Amino acid sequence: MIKIAKIMGNLCLIIVQSFILLAHAEVLPNSKLESPPSIPPGFMPPPLNPNGVELETRELSDGVYALMSNRAFTDNAGFIVGSEAVLVIDSHFNGVMGQQIVDAIKRVTDLPIKYLLNTNAFGDHVFGNYIFPSETVIVAHQSTIDALKASSVSGMSQTMSRTVGGDLSVFDGVQLRVPNLGFDRFWKADLGGRVVEMHWFGPGMSPNDSIVFIPDANIAWTANMIFGRGTIPWARSGDIAGYLQTLQKFEQAFQPKIMVAGHGELATGEILQIYMQYLAEVIASAKLAVASGVSVNEFSDNANINKKYPIANELRMLMTGFHRWNLRLAFSEVSAEHGRY
Numbered sequence: 274m275i276k277i278a279k280i281m282g283n284l285c286l287i288i289v290q291s292f293i294l295l296a297h298a299e300v301l302p303n304s305k306l307e308s309p310p311s312i313p314p315g316f317m318p319p320p321l322n323p324n325g326v327e328l329e330t331r332e333l334s335d336g337v338y339a340l341m342s343n344r345a346f347t348d349n350a351g352f353i354v355g356s357e358a359v360l361v362i363d364s365h366f367n368g369v370m371g372q373q374i375v376d377a378i379k380r381v382t383d384l385p386i387k388y389l390l391n392t393n394a395f396g397d398h399v400f401g402n403y404i405f406p407s408e409t410v411i412v413a414h415q416s417t418i419d420a421l422k423a424s425s426v427s428g429m430s431q432t433m434s435r436t437v438g439g440d441l442s443v444f445d446g447v448q449l450r451v452p453n454l455g456f457d458r459f460w461k462a463d464l465g466g467r468v469v470e471m472h473w474f475g476p477g478m479s480p481n482d483s484i485v486f487i488p489d490a491n492i493a494w495t496a497n498m499i500f501g502r503g504t505i506p507w508a509r510s511g512d513i514a515g516y517l518q519t520l521q522k523f524e525q526a527f528q529p530k531i532m533v534a535g536h537g538e539l540a541t542g543e544i545l546q547i548y549m550q551y552l553a554e555v556i557a558s559a560k561l562a563v564a565s566g567v568s569v570n571e572f573s574d575n576a577n578i579n580k581k582y583p584i585a586n587e588l589r590m591l592m593t594g595f596h597r598w599n600l601r602l603a604f605s606e607v608s609a610e611h612g613r614y
């Protein structure tokens with residue numbers, strides 16, 4: 274009897290734990306997102322509302338097209354055309370934006386859209402998936418697929434509501450179409466005379482960030498890992514030291530001459546160095562602050578970005594908020610290492 278009661282008790286515990294996990298997963302686009310102990314003053318969520326956004330098609334190299342948003346920091350995308358097929362990078366925010374991508378491709382080629390790559394598990398990169406033909410193979414890092422399987426459109430919309438000014442109508446009609454082909458560290462495809470690679474180097478802005486690379490054009494799509502010209506990184510999911518290591522692995526693998534970010538203007542390859550230097554300095558300054566006994570608020574509340582990092586004027590407020598967020602996270606991570614947090 275006691276044994277049965279114990280088994281029943283354990284079973285209940287498992288059911289309760291599963292329910293908590295499920296409830297938790299429903300409101301988060303992925304399972305490892307963390308926030309600093311408190312949101313810093315001046316922090317604003319990235320402005321991602323796609324209403325009225327137009328994607329401009331820019332041919333960066335023969336058959337390599339960036340789709341650049343006409344509004345600062347709303348999502349960019351892109352597509353690559355081979356002699357046999359087309360590959361798309363990210364499907365944007367919703368069906369309307371996904372359709373803009375499909376229409377942009379049709380203006381360039383009639384070839385089939387064989388692949389669609391999702392660079393992370395955030396709604397603004399995957400919510401246009403459902404618009405693409407059913408034959409299109411959707412590819413993503415396995416962690417992106419796992420995160421999306423544990424999510425729902427309504428849960429993700431709630432999480433993202435502040436990024437769209439509370440206007441949840443932008444999610445109307447969205448159906449969550451989870452990628453059907455997962456990869457671990459590396460995937461590549463030949464579109465006919467044109468190879469496209471997808472890499473996962475480790476956690477960055479989120480645990481799932483993947484980089485798309487076109488070797489013969491030396492161009493990369495960097496999604497949320499590296500934003501566009503005049504930005505700093507945002508360690509949205511914590512683990513600043515891990516983010517730096519990921520960028521070091523990226524640099525060892527290849528050095529693209531052009532980076533198409535998920536958000537912001539086109540950048541040249543030097544931005545990778547800027548990001549690594551910035552993250553190393555954030556970690557070093559947090560170590561100094563913790564060692565000298567200042568509080569996390571003194572360290573981060575009024576902090577500004579060092580002038581040696583060129584910040585785009587229209588993104589200054591947004592980047593300052595990211596910077597203070599990064600400082601807070603670095604401070605708590607360094608403190609945890611010292612066993613003081």
Ligand SMILES: [Zn+2]
Nearest residue numbers: 395397497535
């Ligand atoms: Zn993004």
